[in-house]
Amino acid sequence: MSNQEFVVLGQGGGPDACRPGLLAAPLAEDQAAELAKVFKALGDPVRLRLLSMIASRAGGEVCVCDLTPAFELSQPTISHHLKLLREAGLIASERRGTWVHYRLLPEMTDRLAGILTRTAGQPLHDSGEVPA
Amino acid sequence: MSNQEFVVLGQGGGPDACRPGLLAAPLAEDQAAELAKVFKALGDPVRLRLLSMIASRAGGEVCVCDLTPAFELSQPTISHHLKLLREAGLIASERRGTWVHYRLLPEMTDRLAGILTRTAGQPLHDSGEVPA
DNA sequence: GGCTTGTATCGATGGGTTTCGATTCAGTGT
DNA sequence: ACACTGAATCGAAACCCATCGATACAAGCC
Numbered sequence: 001m002s003n004q005e006f007v008v009l010g011q012g013g014g015p016d017a018c019r020p021g022l023l024a025a026p027l028a029e030d031q032a033a034e035l036a037k038v039f040k041a042l043g044d045p046v047r048l049r050l051l052s053m054i055a056s057r058a059g060g061e062v063c064v065c066d067l068t069p070a071f072e073l074s075q076p077t078i079s080h081h082l083k084l085l086r087e088a089g090l091i092a093s094e095r096r097g098t099w100v101h102y103r104l105l106p107e108m109t110d111r112l113a114g115i116l117t118r119t120a121g122q123p124l125h126d127s128g129e130v131p132a
Numbered sequence: 133m134s135n136q137e138f139v140v141l142g143q144g145g146g147p148d149a150c151r152p153g154l155l156a157a158p159l160a161e162d163q164a165a166e167l168a169k170v171f172k173a174l175g176d177p178v179r180l181r182l183l184s185m186i187a188s189r190a191g192g193e194v195c196v197c198d199l200t201p202a203f204e205l206s207q208p209t210i211s212h213h214l215k216l217l218r219e220a221g222l223i224a225s226e227r228r229g230t231w232v233h234y235r236l237l238p239e240m241t242d243r244l245a246g247i248l249t250r251t252a253g254q255p256l257h258d259s260g261e262v263p264a
Numbered sequence: 265g266g267c268t269t270g271t272a273t274c275g276a277t278g279g280g281t282t283t284c285g286a287t288t289c290a291g292t293g294t
Numbered sequence: 295a296c297a298c299t300g301a302a303t304c305g306a307a308a309c310c311c312a313t314c315g316a317t318a319c320a321a322g323c324c
Contacts, residue, residue: 022180022183022184022187022188022241023184023187023188023236023238023241024187024188025184025188026181026184026185026188027180027181027184029177029181032177032178032180032181032184033177035174035177035180036174036175036176036177036179036180037175039171039172039174039175039180040171040172040175040176041175042168042171042174042175043168043169043171043172043173043174043175044168044172044281044282045161045164045165045167045168046164046282047168048154048159048164048167048168048171049158049159049161049164051154052154052155052157052158052159052164053158055154055155055156056154056155056156056157056158063300064300064301065300065301068300068301073282073283073284074283074284074285075300075301075302076283076284076285076286076301076302076303076304077282077283077284078301079301079302079303080281080282080283080302080303081282082301082302083302083303095290095291095301097291097292098290098291098292098299098300098301099291099300099301100300100301100302104155106155106250109154109155109248109249109250110248110249110250112244112248113245113246113248113249114245116241116242116244116245116248117241117242117245118238118241118242176311176312178312196270196271197270197271200270200271205312205313205314206313206314206315207270207271207272208271208272208273208274208313208314208315208316209312209313209314210271211271211272211273212272212273212312212313213312214272215272215273227271227320227321229321229322230269230270230271230320230321230322231270231271231321232270232271232272
């Protein structure tokens with residue numbers, strides 16, 4: 001059996017430790033747990049639409065009062081989804097007077113994009129077997 | 133029953149020529165639903181580690197017999213997670229003799245990276261960043 | 265054919281998630 | 295102070311998911 005162990009790099013460093021990305025080296029357990037929280041926040045169609053509405057809005061900010069009526073869901077439900085996105089570090093909220101405004105935190109989406117991007121030194125291995 | 137559903141993203145009706153990404157325009161409902169399936173597949177620490185093990189392995193393929201003992205989980209559980217990653221279009225499997233080998237489908241991770249990447253024409257609306 | 269090993273599927277279960285109505289909190293205006 | 299509106303929090307109910315043991319399927323070996 002080709003039972004070859006996966007060496008897990010013991011870098012339990014802070015949240016801004018060196019990140020080689022998903023595709024370069026096996027993820028450590030704690031890194032995987034931390035990342036999974038963010039991806040789980042993206043794993044819901046309502047939250048994805050909320051995030052895209054916030055991120056694509058000219059001016060960078062959206063009032064909750066504009067988001068809630070865009071769905072056929074109750075106000076507490078939208079508030080709950082926004083909370084999950086906020087706890088995942090994807091958005092931030094600010095209250096200005098009566099209304100609460102949300103904005104994208106691009107550091108997180110940048111980080112995810114980097115994690116999912118092949119590095120130049122990572123060859124592709126799939127020479128010839130890709131179906132279409 | 134073996135519906136190896138290859139999730140096709142953002143295909144409203146044409147080839148993927150215009151895919152603005154999450155951050156450029158609000159997602160349509162069906163696009164969000166399909167994208168959410170893939171992110172949901174990534175929203176589990178075990179699946180993230182499995183994917184990173186598969187993606188980072190030199191040669192591009194990993195035998196299940198190497199993946200299963202790397203976790204303190206039962207063999208059916210690992211098989212279940214691999215199935216979800218496969219149905220999300222992130223990996224593919226091939227049986228060669230006794231063993232089954234998995235490999236990354238880089239089109240999907242590439243697509244996700246693109247979706248999470250700010251386009252150059254999409255400025256950042258710099259506002260006061262961290263609430264000092 | 266039987267035996268052994270590797271992998272996938274099945275059925276059940278405990279825990280988590282989505283959603284709601286009701287309530288509470290925050291801010292504005294009267 | 296009171297009333298009104300926008301948003302968050304609080305249970306609760308329906309649903310989904312991760313995990314397991316048991317079982318079935320696949321391939322090689324005796």
